[in-house]
Amino acid sequence: MQLFSSLKMINLFKIKDQKKEESASAAGKAPVKKQSAGELRLNKDISELNLPKNTSISFPNGKDDLMSFEIVIRPDEGYYMSGSFGFTFQVSPSYPHEPPKVKCKTKVYHPNIDLEGNVCLNILREDWKPVLNINTVIYGLNLLFTQPNDEDPLNHEAAAVLRDNPKMFEANVRRAMAGGYVGQHYFPRCA
């Protein structure tokens, strides 16, 4: 059994001496920026990114702020082929304890992405684990375009069309990507 002695106590008499020393030396130190453990982990994730060929990344705030960044996915197969879809990532200092916040910037006709850009991807919410990383999320977002699914709908109408009439769904996706109305909603061109 471990005894308590490994914890050092503060020595009051040392404090008395230290007080004098500190007031003499404190003035010369330059202020430093604190980097959170989350920021370091994000740096590592970013430096190890293995982006799919159809995905590009950019850092609007420059090389020293990686906590917010953007990616663009250009699917090379499936319903959304040749479209171009932007996503913003906001990473908190508690990353990877907390998942990144991801929003779709491009208005898209998609069963799992709503018109406000909310994305239904399990690893961004209920299934997030700290062992996952930015690469996993980008992979997951890519999957949404090759395999949209009608089981986790955020855009209810799009999901119903995909389930009941895939041909019509395909036509709707084409029309939205070319810039046009699907139902009452206008989608700006993104292809």
Added chain:
Amino acid sequence: MASPDAEAPPPTEPERWRDLDILLSRPGNLVHATFQPSPGLRDDIGSFVEVLVVGAGGLGCELLKDLALSGFKNLHVIDMDTIDVSNLNRQFLFRVQDVGKPKAEVAAKRVMERVSGVNIVPHFCRIEDKELEFYNQFQIIVLGLDSIEARSYINSVACGFLEYDSDDKPIPKTAKPMVDGGTEGFKGHARVIMPGTTPCFECNIWLFPPQVKFPLCTLAETPRTAAHCIEYAHLIKWDEVHTGKPFDADNAEHMQWIYSEALQRAELFGISGVTYSLTQGVVKNIIPAIASTNAIISAACALEALKLVSGCSKSVLNYLTYNGLVGTHIKVTEFVRDTDCLVCGPGTLIELDTSSTLSEFIKMLEKHPKLLMSKASVTHEGNNLYMQSPEVLEQMTRQNLSIPMFELLKGASFVTVHVSGMAESNGNKVSSLRKLRVLFKGVEEASKMDTTESS
């Protein structure tokens, strides 16, 4: 507590300190090895020790009162919040007429009124607003916080003062101890963090379970609970209706809007239980605070602070948990440090010539016996010196490769940098993130002289 309107006269001075003086002036079997019992010990603590309390909420109010009544006379308190009417049931230093005023200022004033001789300096600001040196003036930092982010920040600041000698042993006088309290409903914890000796907050961050997040599609399609309806209004409906206007959880109108939307949705799906306070709780991720839990945890924390400065008993090793949900259960667990911790660990000591370029430094890491790290990316205090990937960042940092590290690190003689890359571990290359202490050969004395000259 007695009603504030019928306050009993405060005890006379000698009576108030009787028990504390007994504790500090008598020898014992469970004391720290260096404990020197003396009738003057309480005065020494009052005169020479400065303690910072981070947070002036439920725990912070208790902590200030407990520390003031434990012989600490020089206290500071930092909190960015103002008093809300919903705080009054447990944040007992505040009165109805204080609503809207800064918590730190009111809490400091109230404790000073009740405990004579105590000086409390309030800081009404964010913890990040203070210079790092501000935190260095305290012998102990006591945390009464409710967020992981804030704890993690203070932890990194306090651990940042820790220095290691050339044998990777922590230098005791640079260790800034923290006492961390936390409560959630009927559960709580109190822990002592002695950087370099006991695990820091980051060493066992996994102790804090991630917040439960409902799938967005469940919220949108198949809500089953009151919380689902509230999160729908908060995460989906708000943006749909208020394009571009960010939701502010501290704005009562915003909260009221979420509440009424959630209520409508609950009616639509035949779900009951949506109330205004549940809405606040879900949106702000608040578990109802229990006054008695705060009192118990705060008492444990104040006692640990007293033990640290006096040695009148041995410190808790190192994590006390309390559960008052069924009966009362208190347990102490000794967690272990992560010796590779990026925040409190020593890192690997690297000696470098002032002429070594970043590119030579990166090559050197490949051969360094303790690292064997290839393809290293290098960062220093938020400044990304070199990023191997992605291409856009590689291009933005490439020009640094030919510059001497000494110049990139602004002529400091001794610097902490972080590197990530593929390092060897048991014969396998694994992706790793490491802390390095870079010491430039032959410049230590010169830079020390510079510091003294400029001050």
